Amino acid sequence: xxxxxxxxxxxxxxxxxxxxxxxxxxxxxxxxxxxxxxxxxxxxxxxxxxxxxxxxxxxxxxxxxxxxxxxxxxxxxxxxxxxxxxxxxxxxxxxxxxxxxxxxxxxxxxxxxxxxxxxxxxxxxxxxxxxxxxxxxxxxxxxxxxxxxxxxxxxxxxxxxxxxxxxxxxxxxxxxxxxxxxxxxxxxxxxxxxxxxxxxxxxxxxxxxxxxxxxxxxxxxxxxxxxxxxxxxxxxxxxxxxxxxxxxxxxxxxxxxxxxxxxxxxxxxxxxxxxxxxxxxxxx
Numbered sequence: 001x002x003x004x005x006x007x008x009x010x011x012x013x014x015x016x017x018x019x020x021x022x023x024x025x026x027x028x029x030x031x032x033x034x035x036x037x038x039x040x041x042x043x044x045x046x047x048x049x050x051x052x053x054x055x056x057x058x059x060x061x062x063x064x065x066x067x068x069x070x071x072x073x074x075x076x077x078x079x080x081x082x083x084x085x086x087x088x089x090x091x092x093x094x095x096x097x098x099x100x101x102x103x104x105x106x107x108x109x110x111x112x113x114x115x116x117x118x119x120x121x122x123x124x125x126x127x128x129x130x131x132x133x134x135x136x137x138x139x140x141x142x143x144x145x146x147x148x149x150x151x152x153x154x155x156x157x158x159x160x161x162x163x164x165x166x167x168x169x170x171x172x173x174x175x176x177x178x179x180x181x182x183x184x185x186x187x188x189x190x191x192x193x194x195x196x197x198x199x200x201x202x203x204x205x206x207x208x209x210x211x212x213x214x215x216x217x218x219x220x221x222x223x224x225x226x227x228x229x230x231x232x233x234x235x236x237x238x239x240x241x242x243x244x245x246x247x248x249x250x251x252x253x254x255x256x257x258x259x260x261x262x263x264x265x266x267x268x269x270x271x272x273x274x275x276x277x278x279x280x281x282x283x284x
Contacts, residue, residue, distance in 0.1 A: 147195030154236030
């Protein structure tokens with residue numbers, strides 16, 4: 001029997017907005033780990049979690065050069081985290097992470113669906129009662145994340161979370177002017193991400209026509225993001241959710257919103273300062 005050809009690794013090419021996000025994660029990871037490495041906080045075991053870790057490196061669309069991805073940034077943070085969890089569903093990316101970090105006992109690399117792995121293998125080991133604390137990056141490539149993961153993080157007051165809110169994917173595949181043509185699997189992906197179908201009430205309004213009432217898209221991107229911000233507070237249970245940072249492409253269109261959520265007000269203060277630092281950086 002012929003051997004199956006091994007899939008080759010293809011590095012993601014990332015725009016400058018992703019480089020901004022990586023710099024934000026870099027700054028906050030250092031501040032976070034510095035706090036929990038202080039003598040007064042050393043009873044806590046602080047971990048870093050990357051749920052869509054990728055290959056560890058990317059290609060910059062701006063320069064064409066190889067740049068550090070979030071796993072490499074996190075593992076290089078000084079002072080270091082006590083433990084790292086890196087998750088990806090693509091075996092070629094997992095193999096890349098294994099080559100980078102496979103010999104480190106503090107790095108755990110998971111292959112599979114992050115929604116399942118987070119709930120079964122990662123979050124149960126970051127409990128408040130066990131003096132565990134964590135910083136989690138949820139950076140899906142699109143609508144590939146389930147609300148039950150977000151809510152599980154919010155219900156346990158131990159984890160600070162960065163979240164990519166993929167508004168471009170939503171607009172492209174779900175938030176059509178006339179929702180009747182949207183594919184059922186895209187509707188299901190949206191509902192799984194949002195947690196229920198209340199996104200319809202946020203996004204659409206019923207308008208009268210000659211042929212009877214019809215739903216049409218009414219909310220703009222900011223209104224949808226604001227509604228999700230309230231869900232993070234009131235439904236997921238995060239006490240501190242600053243206004244998200246819109247990440248724009250070279251044409252000024254919002255690609256996604258970068259959310260941050262935390263149980264601690266000091267974390268919101270730190271992130272708001274970092275967001276302000278990078279808010280006006282971008283293509284000229």
